[in-house]
Amino acid sequence: MIHEITRRESLAGALAVPIAPYATVSSDEAGLDAAGRRSGLRFGSALSAWAHGASMDNPAYAALLQVDCGLLVAENEMKWQHLRPAPGQFDFAAFDRIMAWAAQHRMAVRGHNLLWQRRKWMPTWLERYDFGARPAKSAGEILVNHITTVTRRYGKRIASYDVVNEAVTPETGALEETALSHALGGTEATLDLAFRTAHEQAPHAELVYNDYMSWEPGNAAHRAGVLRLLEGFRRRGVPVHGLGVQSHIVTAGLDTGGSARSYERDWRHFLDAVTGMGYRLLITELDVRDNGLPADIVVRDRGVAEYARRYLDVMLSYPQLRDVVAWGLCDRFSWIGPVERRADKAARRPCPYDADYRAKPLRAAIAQALAAAPPRPA
Ligand code: G3I
Numbered sequence: 001m002i003h004e005i006t007r008r009e010s011l012a013g014a015l016a017v018p019i020a021p022y023a024t025v026s027s028d029e030a031g032l033d034a035a036g037r038r039s040g041l042r043f044g045s046a047l048s049a050w051a052h053g054a055s056m057d058n059p060a061y062a063a064l065l066q067v068d069c070g071l072l073v074a075e076n077e078m079k080w081q082h083l084r085p086a087p088g089q090f091d092f093a094a095f096d097r098i099m100a101w102a103a104q105h106r107m108a109v110r111g112h113n114l115l116w117q118r119r120k121w122m123p124t125w126l127e128r129y130d131f132g133a134r135p136a137k138s139a140g141e142i143l144v145n146h147i148t149t150v151t152r153r154y155g156k157r158i159a160s161y162d163v164v165n166e167a168v169t170p171e172t173g174a175l176e177e178t179a180l181s182h183a184l185g186g187t188e189a190t191l192d193l194a195f196r197t198a199h200e201q202a203p204h205a206e207l208v209y210n211d212y213m214s215w216e217p218g219n220a221a222h223r224a225g226v227l228r229l230l231e232g233f234r235r236r237g238v239p240v241h242g243l244g245v246q247s248h249i250v251t252a253g254l255d256t257g258g259s260a261r262s263y264e265r266d267w268r269h270f271l272d273a274v275t276g277m278g279y280r281l282l283i284t285e286l287d288v289r290d291n292g293l294p295a296d297i298v299v300r301d302r303g304v305a306e307y308a309r310r311y312l313d314v315m316l317s318y319p320q321l322r323d324v325v326a327w328g329l330c331d332r333f334s335w336i337g338p339v340e341r342r343a344d345k346a347a348r349r350p351c352p353y354d355a356d357y358r359a360k361p362l363r364a365a366i367a368q369a370l371a372a373a374p375p376r377p378a
Pocket of ligand 1 (some may be wrong): 075076079121165212246285335
């Protein structure tokens with residue numbers, strides 16, 4: 001607490017963060033991570049190493065990270081596409097800089113990710129790779145080498161990994177195939193090997209399966225596929241500790257409370273099934289697509305905040321959840337803007353801070369949800 005206040009004070013002048021009018025909780029003053037710590041929760045965000053992005057090299061963004069975060073995740077820099085420019089090569093430069101900045105500011109880092117089970121997001125060279133006469137052996141060696149190299153390099157400095165990201169096809173619930181998993185003898189064998197290797201090399205670390213099955217309608221097949229996958233891990237004795245619930249949530253109009261209530265029952269069934277198998281839960285990539293809300297910023301921001309608050313209250317009611325990570329703090333850099341325009345072309349407002357680094361009602365809603373969360377068991 002004392003540390004948090006000092007950190008904030010040291011930023012005075014560098015940052016003017018007007019808190020939205022209904023952010024009245026006092027814990028809010030010390031930042032979101034500090035608000036969460038009282039209940040045994042951590043708050044963090046994605047960041048990037050590009051100076052003009054959501055980066056620690058951008059002083060205005062770095063200031064937000066320092067106020068609100070105890071936990072960081074590289075938005076892209078630990079992915080195969082960035083770490084592995086060519087078969088025999090690793091390029092750790094960008095991710096190392098993130099690790100160094102986190103250490104300097106005494107923040108934890110989650111590793112994202114050791115395997116992204118999607119052709120589109122693995123390096124082109126790997127998709128075209130000639131796995132030779134013994135493809136399973138060769139593919140296994142590539143995967144084990146990658147995970148071993150990364151986990152050994154960072155050792156205990158990374159205590160939680162998204163070992164596998166997005167292995168389930170949302171529309172069908174089936175498992176995704178990549179060139180690597182095809183050569184290795186199937187997706188289950190590939191994912192199992194990824195987790196077993198991560199556990200062997202980083203026995204201290206929390207190992208997470210991370211995906212975007214969400215609570216909105218239209219995700220039933222995705223959720224069922226994730227449950228099957230998690231059941232399979234347990235049956236086969238694969239060391240998986242948690243489910244990363246990405247939480248790219250989506251509003252569907254002004255009645256945000258009504259829609260949240262109607263989503264809650266099925267969503268709790270899903271979370272009950274996951275936690276019933278002994279998995280922890282993490283919110284790994286929180287942001288809000290402001291669909292169906294009017295362009296008016298005041299109305300829209302309020303709708304986003306109310307919807308997120310209801311979602312967070314459900315999630316935080318599970319004592320198995322200890323980490324809340326936002327997928328970026330500032331609307332200016334959110335991945336959603338370029339990828340998905342609103343029908344009315346209004347700029348998206350998915351993050352806790354607006355494009356000019358000013359706190360929005362969403363930040364206040366997160367602060368309130370963290371402060372109101374039941375304490376986690378020691
Ligand atoms: O590398 C180039 C860079 O050199 C260039 O300056 C820049 C200009 O646009 O593009 C850069 O690459 C882009 C990169 O983001 C950095 O901005 C890629 O084209 C783009 O595909 C990449 O998108 C990322 C995406 O994952 C794919 O890796 C998003 O930033 C990132 O937010 C998104 O994150 C994912 C999570 O990892 C998994 N869950 C879903 C989430 C959102 O899609």
